[in-house]
Amino acid sequence: MAYRFRGTVMMIGVSATILAASMTGGEGGAYLRYPSGAAALGTAGANAASPSYLLSWWNPSLLCLLEKRSVAFGGGIRAFGQSDGFGALEFKVPPRVGMGLFLLYRGDPFLNNLYDENENSYPSAAYTTFTGKIALSYYINRRLTAGGSIAIRYVSMPSGFSDGKIASTSTTGIGSFDFALTWQQSKKLMLTAQIRDLGATMDWNFSSYYYSDFNVPSQDVIPLSLLLGSSYTATLLERSLIWNTDLRCYFPDNSSKPARRPQASLSSGCEWQYRDNLSFRLGLGDILFNGDITADSHTYWNTFSFRLAGGVSYELSKVRKGMRLNYGCSTDKVWAGVDQQVDITWQF
């Protein structure tokens, strides 16, 4: 058993040692870090090396390995009313190319507890984001595939109280890139390395309502991130068990210089195929590693959080061949409630 997981464990250990990124809280693009898709949520976000769908989001380098066209759509809701909706169309262009289109809505349509400086309650507001990705993949050889995607982002959010109403501001960012490489070590072990959100910025222009005649520009830089992922296929009780592990490191200001407090986020989860048409998922994710472990262990453990997730996948062959229903749920890291996602995939 130790041999089987050696590669994954080594990768995690080496990565956590050599990679550095600063505190992630409050950096740009936080809404992009949450898992997309019920399967990924069920494994607590550990999904990059072998996603079964939404490849354009998770790993565009695998698009060229698709055997059939794939359509997926679904949505979810989180503890605070945050909502997701997503859809994807992915297909192979023989012999070596794969392509995919992905659209994600993510937002909080229930910002209904906002008060102004005079403690007047305002009834309605919404935080809305749309992220679109166009992905392309290329089959280099039987072990190595490469891919990338270009993203378009739109964000609209409340930006002030004006004349008894909540005013909103929106912005669009075009042209950030993801790059991915996937290495198939064996039939059981897949490894991936990805650079995500390269060049992702959002330019804002917020109004200052007190001095109403000028706007205040603000550039929201979404940190470059490096993702290392592994997927190992084993057996448990004579059933297939896929164990995924993702390690994410964020580089504020898109700088690769080590920060004062190195930090990485680890997610790990597995999918166990109970029957041919039924799978279960379990995961533990978003575990932060940073310099506080040794420098300020009290703070580290006092603020320690993680995501505990589970899910199920059921084949809907009676409805249509190649269709599956996925459900995932997870704790939300602050123990406020349960996050849930459900989606349907169809391969044809």
Place this chain on the structure above:
Amino acid sequence: MRMSSIIANKSGIIAAAVVALAAWGTMLHAAECTTGKGLASNTVNWIVGKGDTLWMMAGRDSYSLNMIAGDEAIKNPDDERNWWLYSLGCHTQGLFDLAIGGGYTVASFDTAPNILWQYTHETGRTKDVSLSWPQADSSYDFTVVDLLYADGVFFGAASNGGLLRWNNENNEKAVFFPGKPGAHVLGELKLTDIPKPDSMTAVTGIETVADDSLLLVTTPSKLWLFSVRDSLWDSVSVGTACSDPDVSLHRFSYVFVNRLDVARPIYALVDVRLASAKTDTSYLCKYNRREHTWDVLLRRTPKSMTFGWGNILYMLFDETLGGAAVQNIALMYHDLPGDTGSIENPVAVEDERYFNHRMTSQYDVDYPKVLTDILFIPKTDSTGYLWIASSEGLFFSDDEVAGSDTGSFLLIRRAPSVGAGLKTTYARPGIITPSNDGCVFVYNIKKASAKVTIRVYDYNMELVKTIIENRPRLSGKNGGPLGRSTVESEDRWDGRNGSGRVCAPGIYYYKITTDSGERSFGKIVVAR
């Protein structure tokens, strides 16, 4: 009499109150004017008062007038039910001044055509009174920039329209032009009756001298005396000579009479020209009747000023000194009595630290970002009410002994009750914008006291910052400030993460927990 905004206008200081007024003046409001009880805003732009009556104008995006009156009410000014509220939604332009007298309050608005607004204290009714000035081009300005109640009628400094007299009992409106005999009925006034517009002869201020029968009327070039009883003008024997030969007086911005001093000394904010400079600067001067000269009292420009007993001058400043930005200062000066022997640049008897401590200690709040107005209203022969208006509410000392440095101010601000047990929590304001420094967490615990922790998370529930951790707090019923558990100086978030980096625009979530098991969550928007 509203000194602060006039001072600010004339001296060119971009005070918060004036900015707010200007912004408001350009906005069109479709809303109605409504009346009610309570406070609508904690941004108090200016205050006017007389006896046990105080008016204030508050707001930023929309504005309202608040009034408290009567002995009983003023004993509990922090009870919102004691404040009469009038939202100014129906008025499309700025409010200039407000005067109290005869059971009425009258305000002037910068509308076209100009109007006066009247509030009847006995009935609580309001009405607008149109001022029908003759049709004129834009070179004429009929704005009533100053209002005063004297001898049973209201007077207004109507800029190019001269001195306006309005008897609100019979609605008789007459205007008088400085130095010119006779009165003109406003409705019959012709454009040819009005002197050609001249910024140096426009009426910009009025004060009572000695008693209500004599008005001191200010024009930029000259001061006039106007007899209320017989409507006669007399050029005041107040020249423009300055005791400092290097200083020449250029124009009067505003003139004040200290009625708390039996000698009625005259102070003036004057645009002066120094021998060494080509441009004007604004000084506070005091008239020396014996020498017939103006003494430079202060080589600074207060944005608000009020007189206290014992020749105390309370002033607010908002200016840059010595290359460093100095803002938000309340100072107390001690002048010499009478109108002679003024001291140039008198030493402040107490400085902003004195006010800072008195204003903040009781509530553990931060010193206000902007002080907008200060007003002393005599109560007895040695004490009075001292009001300080700010961007964070109204500070009140109900038994102020001039020169004393003891006693806390009462903070009067809109503070709706908050359900105990963390049933209701919110961030104030819920949107962090370029206009504010962050937010305060409003909450109220159930237990008499508990240790509270507040943390902020981003959209992905990554910890952004621990605001407080295990800090002791009292419930609102057990002595918590303003009936809550919030300690405003600590329970606030400036929109930065634990490393001090400004957080990215987006939605953030907070979690408030206590060691007794209470907890609550809420949302904050960072939009800057």
